[in-house]
Amino acid sequence: MDVQPMLKVNNLTKKFGNLVAVSHASFEVCQGEIIGLIGPNGAGKTTLFNAITGLYKPEEGTVIFKDKDITGWLPHNVCKLGMSRTFQVTRAFVHMTVEDTVRVGAYNRRSDKNAQEKVDQVVKLCELTDIRSKVCGDLGLAQLRKVELARALATEPEMLLLDEAGAGLNAIELAVFMDLIKKLNREDLITFCVVEHVMQMVMGLCHRIVVLESGTVIATGTPSQISSDPKVIEAYLGKRAVAC
Amino acid sequence: MRAKTIIKGRYILIFCAVVVALLLPLVLQSNQYVMVLMTTVLLYAVLASAWNIIGGMAGQLDLAAAAYLGLGAFTTGTLLIRWNITPWIGMFVGGLVSVVLAMLIGFPLFGFKIKELWYALSSSAMVVVLQSVFMMWRSVGGATERYLPAGLSTWFSMRFDTYTPYYYIMFVILMIVLFVNWRIRYSKLGYSLLALGEDEDAVEVLGVNSQASKLKALVIYAFICGVVGGVYTCLYGYMHPSFFDTSMSMEIAILGIVGGMGFIYGPALAAIIMVSFREYLRANLGGQMAGLYLAVYAVILILMALFQPRGFAPLLERGIKRARTYFTELRHGRPADVKSQ
Numbered sequence: 001m002d003v004q005p006m007l008k009v010n011n012l013t014k015k016f017g018n019l020v021a022v023s024h025a026s027f028e029v030c031q032g033e034i035i036g037l038i039g040p041n042g043a044g045k046t047t048l049f050n051a052i053t054g055l056y057k058p059e060e061g062t063v064i065f066k067d068k069d070i071t072g073w074l075p076h077n078v079c080k081l082g083m084s085r086t087f088q089v090t091r092a093f094v095h096m097t098v099e100d101t102v103r104v105g106a107y108n109r110r111s112d113k114n115a116q117e118k119v120d121q122v123v124k125l126c127e128l129t130d131i132r133s134k135v136c137g138d139l140g141l142a143q144l145r146k147v148e149l150a151r152a153l154a155t156e157p158e159m160l161l162l163d164e165a166g167a168g169l170n171a172i173e174l175a176v177f178m179d180l181i182k183k184l185n186r187e188d189l190i191t192f193c194v195v196e197h198v199m200q201m202v203m204g205l206c207h208r209i210v211v212l213e214s215g216t217v218i219a220t221g222t223p224s225q226i227s228s229d230p231k232v233i234e235a236y237l238g239k240r241a242v243a244c
Numbered sequence: 245m246r247a248k249t250i251i252k253g254r255y256i257l258i259f260c261a262v263v264v265a266l267l268l269p270l271v272l273q274s275n276q277y278v279m280v281l282m283t284t285v286l287l288y289a290v291l292a293s294a295w296n297i298i299g300g301m302a303g304q305l306d307l308a309a310a311a312y313l314g315l316g317a318f319t320t321g322t323l324l325i326r327w328n329i330t331p332w333i334g335m336f337v338g339g340l341v342s343v344v345l346a347m348l349i350g351f352p353l354f355g356f357k358i359k360e361l362w363y364a365l366s367s368s369a370m371v372v373v374l375q376s377v378f379m380m381w382r383s384v385g386g387a388t389e390r391y392l393p394a395g396l397s398t399w400f401s402m403r404f405d406t407y408t409p410y411y412y413i414m415f416v417i418l419m420i421v422l423f424v425n426w427r428i429r430y431s432k433l434g435y436s437l438l439a440l441g442e443d444e445d446a447v448e449v450l451g452v453n454s455q456a457s458k459l460k461a462l463v464i465y466a467f468i469c470g471v472v473g474g475v476y477t478c479l480y481g482y483m484h485p486s487f488f489d490t491s492m493s494m495e496i497a498i499l500g501i502v503g504g505m506g507f508i509y510g511p512a513l514a515a516i517i518m519v520s521f522r523e524y525l526r527a528n529l530g531g532q533m534a535g536l537y538l539a540v541y542a543v544i545l546i547l548m549a550l551f552q553p554r555g556f557a558p559l560l561e562r563g564i565k566r567a568r569t570y571f572t573e574l575r576h577g578r579p580a581d582v583k584s585q
Contacts, residue, residue, distance in 0.1 A: 053449055054448075054449075055445055055448075055449070074448070074453070075445070075448035075449045076448050076449075076450075076451050076452055076453045076454070078449075079448075079449055079450060079451035080451050084449055084450065084451070085449050087445075087446060091443045091445070091446040092442075092443075093438070093439050093442040093443060093446075094442060095438075095442060096438060096439065096442065100435060100438070101439070103435050104435050104436060104438075104439045104447060104450055104452065105450040105451070107432040107435065107436065107451070107452075108450060108451030108452075109451075111432070112431055112432060115432075151450060152449075152450065154450075155450050155451050
């Protein structure tokens with residue numbers, strides 16, 4: 001099967017003053033893939049996400065999405081083109097109801113007339129029917145993660161970036177969440193790029209993994225290749241661990 | 245079934261309020277002092293309701309209401325004095341002039357995502373700057389009042405012998421502004437603005453252009469303020485740079501907040517309660533000690549912030565709910581009684 005890259009990140013560099021958060025990072029995401037982005041704390045994963053989705057302007061390099069150079073685009077235009085995301089720390093609209101939150105996303109591709117239809121569909125898909133009229137400020141973490149996914153899904157994206165969507169979930173919630181992502185990938189053909197610390201989720205979900213350390217990509221490959229890569233083990237556990 | 249009766253009950257309540265407001269002048273017309281007070285209350289209700297769009301929904305702490313109001317007043321007044329253009333047209337021209345200013349200030353501020361205190365300061369500064377400009381601009385403003393053509397009571401120059409017509413003009417504007425509020429609240433713009441008030445980055449990645457959305461809100465708000473400014477100058481019969489009043493801008497923002505952010509009728513309700521109360525205090529305490537009425541007014545505001553920070557509207561909602569359960573219980577008996585049968 002011939003798959004062309006949907007997202008191409010070339011040589012991306014993002015600095016904050018003298019601190020280089022991401023340095024010359026390059027990787028590709030193909031259509032239909034679930035790709036994992038892992039790395040120790042402070043490796044620059046979230047910064048990379050922010051630079052891709054337009055929240056930060058990168059100093060160097062390009063981001064190509066669906067054959068368009070989207071480097072430096074504003075976030076709402078990136079979303080219009082078909083890429084949305086969730087946040088590491090949940091950023092819920094605490095005074096708005098679940099339904100209204102999802103509706104904000106639904107307006108991305110829909111007008112006042114047919115937005116409700118999309119809202120109903122996404123609310124049902126993400127199993128939020130019971131809490132649809134609850135205010136987001138009253139929800140627990142697992143529910144908030146679902147709401148965040150729901151509002152991003154309502155924008156009808158072709159590619160979704162999930163920033164630590166599994167953090168803070170218990171084993172059962174995590175399994176449910178993974179099933180949902182797999183289903184979305186299989187049935188709605190949404191391409192995923194996930195930043196994750198929960199290894200159970202990365203290994204069970206991703207087709208390919210990109211490892212980031214101190215802002216640079218140190219390895220790319222399938223989960224089994226990555227878990228035996230000495231450079232990766234070194235980054236996570238130190239030099240002695242490799243020697244053993 | 246239940247939901248239907250609730251909605252019906254609400255319509256009846258709104259209908260009653262409108263009828264009372266329409267009939268009030270007939271009863272109170274003999275007392276022109278009361279009429280001018282009620283017109284002032286409506287003026288504040290309109291401005292606070294307009295503020296709700298930029299402040300309550302978009303969460304931008306705007307303190308420039310008097311800038312747009314004054315600009316509308318000066319445009320309308322100057323058009324009438326210089327070129328004999330009726331205020332009925334002048335007020336809309338005034339609205340458009342305010343819109344131009346709003347675009348000039350809003351485009352960079354929202355582009356750089358200026359918010360909270362910094363936005364409040366920038367918008368507030370605009371009022372002061374405009375006041376100085378009009379103080380020096382001799383051909384339009386200047387330090388002395390400019391009176392509109394006096395002695396005429398005509399529809400053409402929007403000048404009347406009594407305050408009653410102004411009351412009705414303000415009332416119509418208030419109804420329109422509340423309707424606009426309601427339409428915006430349940431549209432794409434309304435949902436976007438509400439979300440923008442909470443977390444801007446998170447809304448942008450959902451495909452909302454934050455700059456454009458906020459600019460739309462600011463333009464609508466500025467237009468309403470400008471139009472009202474036209475009526476304002478005719479109501480008082482003169483124009484003066486003191487129309488660019490920072491404390492008035494502040495008060496409008498306060499009414500918007502105290503009313504209950506996110507409730508369409510909240511700011512208008514707050515204006516009706518607080519402005520009437522302030523004028524009552526002024527009439528009764530003003531003679532005893534200068535400024536005492538403002539001190540009492542401030543204490544009430546502080547108490548409000550302490551014990552009812554969400555505003556008047558939730559308080560009213562709770563009252564309505566309690567009254568409703570009381571009446572249903574009266575009709576059908578208590579739920580516990582029903583069970584025991």
